[in-house]
Amino acid sequence: MPAQALTRQRLHALRAALPETVDLLHRRRAAQIPPDHVDDYVALDWLKWDGGTLRLTITGANIHRQMLDLVDA
Template sequence: MATSQDLDVLRESLRTCVDALHRRRASEIPEPLIDRLVSQRWLEWRGGALCLTEDGQRIYWQELA
C-alpha cells in the first residue's frame, strides 16, 4: 500500500503522464511509473492502449484545480 507521501508524488507524476498520453507518447512514461499508476487504478490498459480510469481522471482534475 502506498503512503500518503508516495501518493503525493504519484499525483504530481500523473499530470506528466496525462500530457504524454494526450501527445500519444506513452513510451515516454517510465514502466515502473506505469506499473504504480495501474496498481492505484489511475491508469489501465484497454486494447493495448494506456488510458486514464475514472479515478485517474478525477485525481487529474483535482491536481489541475
Template sequence: MNSVSISKSRQDALRVELPHIADLLHRRRASEIAEADIEDLVTLSWLEWLGGSLQLTTTGDNVCRQQRSS
C-alpha cells in the same frame, strides 16, 4: 501488489506527476513514462490498459482534475 503497498509519499509524488503523464498519453508518448510509474498508477487504478494502450481511468481523470485546479 495493491495500493496499500504504495507509500503515501509515493502516491503524493504520482498525484503531482499525473497531469504530465496524462498529457504524454494524450500526445501518444507513453514510451516516455517510467515503467515503475505505470505499474504503480495501474495498481492505484489511475491508469488502465485498454486494447493494448494506456488510458486514464475515471478515478485517474478525477485525480488529474484535482491537481490541475490546485
C-alpha cells in the same frame, strides 16, 4: 505491488507527476512514462490497459482534475 502498499511519499509523487503523465498520453507518448509509474498508476486504478493502449480511468481523470484545480487555486 498492491495500491495499499504505496507509501504516502510515493503517492504524493505520483499525484504530482499525473498532469505530465496525462499530457504524455494525449500526445501518444506513453512509452516516455516511467514503467514503475505505470505499474503504480494501474494498481491505483488511475490508468488501465485497454487493448495494448494505456488509458486514463475515471478515477485517474478525477485525480487529474483535482491536481489542476490545485494549480489554478
